[in-house]
Amino acid sequence: MDRRFRNTLAITATAAILLIAVLAAYSYSILRDRDAPTETAPIIPSQRELDYLNVSILGDSYTVGDGADGRQYAYPARISRMLCWVLNTSGKPGSGYRASGTGAAGSDFTDPVRIKSALDKEPDLILLQGGLYDAGLPGVQNAAVETIRAIQDGKSGRTVVVVIGPVLAPASDPSELLSVRDDLAAAASERGVLFVDPIAEEWLTSQDSFSENGMTINRRGHSEYAERLAASLRGSGALSRDSCAPVS
Template sequence: MSRYHSSFGRLSSVASATLLVVTLALASCSSAKKPGVQTPPPPTSTGPHLVAAFVGDSYTVGFGASDLSHRWSTLVAQHFGWTEKNFGIGGTGYAAAAPAYPTRIPAVAAVNPEVVIVSGGFNDLIQGVTDIQFQQAAYMTFALLRSALPRARIVAIRPFYPASPPTPRVPVIAEAVRQAVTAVGGIYLDIGSPLAGQTADMSIDQIHPNDTGYRSLADAVEGAYTTHK
């Protein structure tokens, strides 16, 4: 959430190169799981050998935290006893800037995680990504994840938003994320907007959370994830 420029060329190239892969991945998910798409069971181990990959933007990086141990992804990983692999890159999103989420899937797959948690969407909102572009990028992200990691538990989080009032488009992109992740048998965590109106939970830029704000996000994610275990 720190680079506010648009860069769709790389995503367009990825889209062209992977369109067939995404189509086949979605078809495979659909045909293999009839009569309904089934969510993979939660990992049986919660020990340090369970790897959880976190894909996201500057919130996943931990911008605004006093140190990385206070970012929400690290707090969540510690709570569940996971080994965290962090794939957050500031200023990016499902379609926003480069490297957008679909281009990061090979790196995520390389660590062979049992759980993949994807968050983001704010940068897509502020960088001019259209609803159609966002929807396509979200479907591509989760289809590629499922194709690369057929046994992983794939989780998407409702897009984080700062303390300022959310724009009317937030529910639109949130629904696009929900549809995209559930289409591949993943789960969607609707955590609401834990930071809404909580200016004291934000860092000096009022865009990124401080330690208290990240703790609030972690609590919301932990609670929502636990209901799906």
């Protein structure tokens, strides 16, 4: 038997042994899997919807988001993420209960178009945010009463109305703002709605929370405003439910 034939025979024998080993291992794995207990793949529950609260805000430059460097950083967007709100805003820079704001399209809070916008989609909660730009103007209390009454006449029975007074902005006249605050508090009391008082609660006491103009708030101010407002609403019972709770 020559050497070449012997080498071929050896290679063939080795290949046959490897094939037998592979088949044996494969057969064992099949028998093992057949006898093993059946496992069910874990079921991952689908994400549940939250019990979102429908909220409208009628407001001024703060509600527009001036000074926040992006509306996603403005207090309405921040608090809506914190409290799980579906948000509808009607904000106009420089406007208030008597102040019509800047630009040719300015209008105050008594404007029926803005009130109708705030009532859109039957909100659970309506926030009236303003008063800063009403400083020094006459008739603020009557205008606030008119605004609240119009909203109450148009709202559904479950809608909660909250009036938010002005903050003590560095560039404003403190005595005039305190007068506006008192007018809004009196209007809210007359109409039987909640009044949130940022001046009494000492919101945004640092000038670092304000833009260079001393009236609008910057990104830091918007963050604090959202946190303080959320705390006030939670503490007052104005929130009808935990809107961040999953729907059962």
